[in-house]
Amino acid sequence: QPFTGLYADKHPRPYALSIGMCFTLTGLLVLAFAEYYWAILIAVSVVGFGSSVFHPTASRVTQLASGGKKSLAQSIFQVGGNGGSALGPLLAALIVLPYGQHSISWFAIAAMLAALIMVRLGAWYKAKLQYVVNHPQKTVGLNNNISKRAKYGALAILILLVFSKYFYTSCITSYFTFFLIDKFGVSVKASQLFLFVFLAAFAIGTVAGGMLGDKFGRKYVIWFSILGAAPFALAMPYVNLTWTIICCFLSGLIIASAFSSIVVYATDLMPDKVGMIAGIFFGLMFGLGGLGSAFFGWLADKTSIEYIFQVSSLLPLLGIIAGFLPNTQKTKNIVAKDTGKKG
Template identity: 40%
Template sequence: MQAAAKTKVLDAPTMYRILFAISLGHFLNDSMQAVVPAVFPILERSMSLSYTQVGWIAFALNMTSSIMQPVFGFYTDKKPAPFLLPLGMFSSLLGMLGLAFAPNFYVVILSVLFIGLGSAVFHPEGARVAYMAAGTKRGLAQAIYQVGGNTGNAMAPLFTVLIFVPLGQIGATWFTGLAVIGVILLSYVSGWYKRELTAGAARAKKKGTQSGGELSRQVKFAVVLLIFLVFARSWYSAGIGNFYQFYLIEHYGLSIKSAQYYVFAFMIAGVLGTFFGGPLADRFGKRNIILLSMIGSAPLALLLPYVPLMLVVPLFLCIGFILSSSFSVTVVYAQELMPGKVGMVSGLIVGLAFGMGALGAVVLGKLADLYSLGFIMTFCSFLPLLGVLSWLLPKDASAVK
C-alpha cells in the first residue's frame, strides 16, 4: 500500500499554472517584507535611529514570521487551510498602511509585526501548494516557488532608489495595491487547493498514515544540522541585506541611491542561484548542492571586505549565486527527511531557521554600534565556512529511507 501510494504521487502531473501562480504570490508576499529593509535608510535619518534600532525592526519582522511559521505549519499538516493564503496577504496590507504613516519607532515595530504575521501565515501553505503541484519534479517545483520569494526580497534596493528616496516613508502606500492583487491571486490558488484536497482525500489519508512513524536519530540529527546551516547562511544574508548598504556609504563614500545597486547585485544573483539550484539538485543530488553552495562561496566571502569597489559587484554576483543555489534544495531535502510534514518542514527551514538567523540583525547592529561596520563585515565573512559541516548530512538515498 505504501509503495502504491508513493507511485501514485510520482505519476501526478506537474501543474505549472499553479506553480507560477503561487510563485507570483510568493513574490508579492516577500515584496511586502522587502519594503522594510528598503525603507531603513529613510527611517534611520528621519527618526534618528541607531543601528541597534534598525536591527530590532528587522528582528521584529523576521522573528514574528519565523516563530509562527512552524506553528501554522504544524496545524495545517493536520488540517490544511487554503483560506490562510489570502488572509496572510491581507495582514501584510494592514502592515503596509501602518508603516506608511508610522510617526515613531514603536509604530514601525507594530506595523512590521503585521507584515511578519502575514508571511508566517502564507509560507507553510504556499510550500504545500508547491509540493502538491510538483508531480515528479520536486526540485524544479520548489525552485519555481522559492524564486518568486527571492525575487521579491531582491527588489528591496530598487524600492529604496525608485520609491523611498523620492517619496520617503509615505511611499509604502504604493504596496497596498500589490497586496490587493495578491489577495485576489491567492484566492484563485486557494480555490484550486481546496478542490485538490477534496478530490484527493483518500490519498491524503494514506500519506498521513505513512508519515506517522517515529523519526530516526539520524533523521533528527540531519534536520537539526540543516537548520543550523540555514541559520548560518541567514546570518550572512542579514549582514549583507541589512548593513552592507551602510558599509558602502561609510567605507566607499557612496550615496544611498548608489549603494542600493551593489546590494541588488547580490540579491538578484541569489534569485538566479535559487532557480538553477533546484534542477541541479534533481540531477546531481540535494546533499551535494547543499555542500557545494556553502563551501564554494566561503573563499569569496572571505575576500569581500578587503577588495576595491570595482570588484564588489563581481564578487557579489558569484557569492549570491553559489550561496543561494541550495535555497530551495534545503526545503526539498528536509521534506524527504520528514515525509508528510510539508507545512512543518517549511516552518522549520524557511521560517524558524531564517528567523533565528534574524537574531543576527540585532547582534550585528549592536556590534556595529559598539565597534564598526567593518568589524561586522569581517565577522560575516567567516560564516559560510560553517558549511563544512554539511559533509555530515546523509546522502540523498539514505535520507529518504
C-alpha cells in the first residue's frame, strides 16, 4: 500500500478505485471455488492486492470530498470496511456455514456493484483533479511550524500506537470466540454473535472518532482513544460473561475512534503525500493485524487462550505516548492572533 500510495501521489489514476474492486471481485470468485490450499492463498492475495490499489487513492478522494471535515470524512470512509468486518462473522454463520464454500461467490455481486459505482466516482475524481491543477489550494488551519525531525518523531509515535491498537484488536477478532467458548462454554453461534458486538462497536466508534477529531483536535482523540480503552481491556479477562461483553463493547467503541484521526493527523504532517501516508498506515493496519493474529495464535498454543487475553490487555496502555505528539492544527488563539495582525 505505501508503494501504490506513492505512485498515486505522483501519478493520480482516477479509475484505480474501480480496478481495486475488480481485484477483490476476482479474489472472491477464486476463493469460492478453490479446492487446494495454494489456491486459497492466491485468492486472498488477489483480494489483498485489490485493497492495496484501492485504499491510498480512496483516502485522497475522501480528503478532496471532505469539505474541511477531514476526520469525519475519513471515518465515514472507514466505517464501510468496519461494517463489512462486523457483518463478516454473521454472514459466515448464516450463509457460508449452511450453504458451503461456493456461497462465497454470492458476495461477488457486491464487489461487482462497487466496481461500477467506482467508475462514476472516478469520473468525479478526474474532474476534481483538473480543477485542483487549475486552482491550487492553500492549506488552512494547519500548524506549519513543526520541524522535519518532530514530524518523523510523530510518525514513529503513530506507528507504535497503530501497533498497540491492531495487535490488541487482532487478538479480539481472531480469538474472542475461542475465549468465550473456553471460559464460559457458550455455543459457536453465540460466540459469533458476541464477536459481532465488538465489531459493531468498532464501526460506531470509527464514526464518532471522526466527528470528535474535527471538533476537539486529532491529537486528543488519538490520546483518549488508545489510553481510554485500557481500563476495559484490563478488566475483561477477569469478569463474568455479562461484564466481558460490556467491556468488549466499550473497549471496541473507544479504541476504534483513533484510526481516522491517526490517518488524517499523519497526512496533516505531510499534506503533499496523502496517498503514501495513507498507504503506510492502511498497510500497517492490515499487516500488523495479520502478524498479531499469528503471534497470539502461537502464544495460545504455548500457554492458553485466557493468557493471551491477559497479555493483550496491556497493549492499550501504550496510548500514553500520544501525549508527546505535536499539535498539527492551529489553536483558536493562534488564528485570532494571526487575524489581528492581518487587520
